[in-house]
Amino acid sequence: MTSASEANPQTSKLTFWHEGAECCDVEWEAAYERFETPDEEVTKFSRRFRRLGVDRNACDLDIVDLFCGRGSGLLALERMGFQRLEGVDLSPSLLKRYRGSAKLFVGDCRSLRFESETKDVVIVQGGLHHLSDLPDDLDAVLSEARRVLKPGGYFVMVEPWLTPFLRIVHGACRVGLFRRYWPKLDALACMIDREKETYFQWLSKPRVVESLLIQYFECERRLTSFGKLMFVGRKA
């Protein structure tokens, strides 16, 4: 199952699932680093998880963060007391930035190497809009998330959504003066530019996304807020 592993001095080892499939977009990752510090991101994720009720669960749950990037979501969960944490991402360079105790896997979230029905919660934040083929790639990720969840387990998703707020942000990204004086906006605009094909494809297919979500999970919570769709679904 594990093809290779690499020591990460500060944290757990990286386990490579799909040899040669790992990806990195150096420019996108540089903009991501500029957008928010890991501490800011952990604070944002902690607030978001509390809003979605994640913190009300028992701390011995098996939780997987898909598309976990540099692992700020995992750190937020760790600070809430969760200990059985795993993260999956295609980018070894982002995973190596993680400083925590979760197990990390370099792999493609369309094809998970976890046993079926072994996880209590699967989380995705900001990863699905990086998928290049809709609906097939989304179908693959949701089907895998459902497969690895125990019956009654939860799927938690937070992704960009074309709300009026997001339209305003897109407008601001087109104004050079704003970008010059607001580094965070400039970093966001750079990220969107690097991922524009998948990002705008994702935003243009809300019905496809929502129908797949409810095909795989019973909706427990759905809310849109500040350009995000937050969805909590249960595996029946």
Ligand SMILES: C[S@@+](CC[C@H](N)C(=O)[O-])C[C@H]1O[C@@H](n2cnc3c(N)ncnc32)[C@H](O)[C@@H]1O
């Ligand atoms: C916007 S980042 C989200 C990172 C993290 N969840 C967060 O919110 O900070 C998207 C991540 O998806 C990863 N990624 C893209 N396609 C992937 C795939 N098919 N399987 C696993 N990771 C993937 C990228 O490497 C990147 O780290």
